[in-house]
Amino acid sequence: MNLRERLIDRFLAYVSIDTTANPDTDRYPSSEGQRVLGKRLRDELAALGLEEVIQDEHGLVWGWLPGNVPNASPILLNAHLDTSPEASGKCIPHRIDRYDGGRIELASGDWITPDNTPELGALAGHTLITTDGTSLLGGDDKAGVAAIMEIVQRFVEQPSLPHGPVQILFTCDEEIGRGTSRIQRQQIRAIAGYTLDGGGAGTIDEETFSADLATVRFLGRNTHPSVGKGKMINALRGAAQFLSMMPAASDSPESTEGREGFMHPYHFDGGVAEAKVQVLLRSFDTAMLSNYANLLKAHGQSVSRTIPGLSVHIEVTEQYRNMADGIRSRPETVKLAEKAFEKCGYPFRRDRIRGGTDGALLTAMGVPTPNLSVGQYNIHSTREFASIDQIEQAIEHGICLLGLWSTCSE
Numbered sequence: 001m002n003l004r005e006r007l008i009d010r011f012l013a014y015v016s017i018d019t020t021a022n023p024d025t026d027r028y029p030s031s032e033g034q035r036v037l038g039k040r041l042r043d044e045l046a047a048l049g050l051e052e053v054i055q056d057e058h059g060l061v062w063g064w065l066p067g068n069v070p071n072a073s074p075i076l077l078n079a080h081l082d083t084s085p086e087a088s089g090k091c092i093p094h095r096i097d098r099y100d101g102g103r104i105e106l107a108s109g110d111w112i113t114p115d116n117t118p119e120l121g122a123l124a125g126h127t128l129i130t131t132d133g134t135s136l137l138g139g140d141d142k143a144g145v146a147a148i149m150e151i152v153q154r155f156v157e158q159p160s161l162p163h164g165p166v167q168i169l170f171t172c173d174e175e176i177g178r179g180t181s182r183i184q185r186q187q188i189r190a191i192a193g194y195t196l197d198g199g200g201a202g203t204i205d206e207e208t209f210s211a212d213l214a215t216v217r218f219l220g221r222n223t224h225p226s227v228g229k230g231k232m233i234n235a236l237r238g239a240a241q242f243l244s245m246m247p248a249a250s251d252s253p254e255s256t257e258g259r260e261g262f263m264h265p266y267h268f269d270g271g272v273a274e275a276k277v278q279v280l281l282r283s284f285d286t287a288m289l290s291n292y293a294n295l296l297k298a299h300g301q302s303v304s305r306t307i308p309g310l311s312v313h314i315e316v317t318e319q320y321r322n323m324a325d326g327i328r329s330r331p332e333t334v335k336l337a338e339k340a341f342e343k344c345g346y347p348f349r350r351d352r353i354r355g356g357t358d359g360a361l362l363t364a365m366g367v368p369t370p371n372l373s374v375g376q377y378n379i380h381s382t383r384e385f386a387s388i389d390q391i392e393q394a395i396e397h398g399i400c401l402l403g404l405w406s407t408c409s410e
């Protein structure tokens, strides 16, 4: 079997396992499918002869490929097992060989078109894997998982490829902000790392949002509606008022791009007695997050003034921080990634990611970990697809990059 077909088989096998993260539980990992995929990867890494291969009690998968160059520093490769809860993860993948550059009809009747997906134009001739239009594909981040497994297998099979020690880490529940919550700093022996969890090809993400989560609770009082006069305090009205005060024409996901931050109300539930709104706060400028939190507090106070008796509580929790600062302490993480793209002959660019990655949290732990693209498209959407050609490029780049690192030592 050629390497490309092996990659396709591997990717199709991984996306066929439903690993949807579940934000409504405190269990870790939040869904059983992540353990199922993790066990399979553990077995594959062990079969390849890696050292220290474990699926730990939290479901995280670890492995260690010894280097074949003396004194080279260890480098971490990281991807996440879970998929976003924003759509079903029960995927029936569909393969398109030699994509013709036109509209793609999905089994559901939906379409991926150059209008809704402008990047399509550059992908003619590629092998694409799409969903059937009713679920995610899960290329975010099984493209990264498949690429890392291929990199490891190719190193094992081709001992002439130089590399230092490679530490492998597959995390759980990245999509619900818990990707690194069960990692102890001392478990990471690498001096730097790469997350393979990005869209398209040739992109090195060296900046992420800084991120907080605001949970806003509205506490009212329920009565039978027949005797509500003067007694009922409807928390739903408070939540609705609060939501209507949030900016939409600015500082929202719908109205911002590039370096602009936002407040994103993304979850609402409740009843008369109690209602809850959850709001994501995002900015490249960490200080801006407290401005956003203050604005929410002011809105909360104004709502409680207009609905006497209603109390509004806002809790803000830190999620992750912009990784740019940490990467500055080891700039070769980005420089060598650029050099590897040059060596492979692929165009590349530095970028920032309007989101976070496990890399942002690993960087905060002292392991600078920029993010690399791995052929993902339309992530978190039922129009998700992946380019096999670009996953191949990521593999080739990764092999070259680890070769460059093998000439560096501490």
Ligand SMILES: [Zn+2]
Binding pocket: 080, 140, 141, 174, 197
């Ligand atoms: Zn991802």
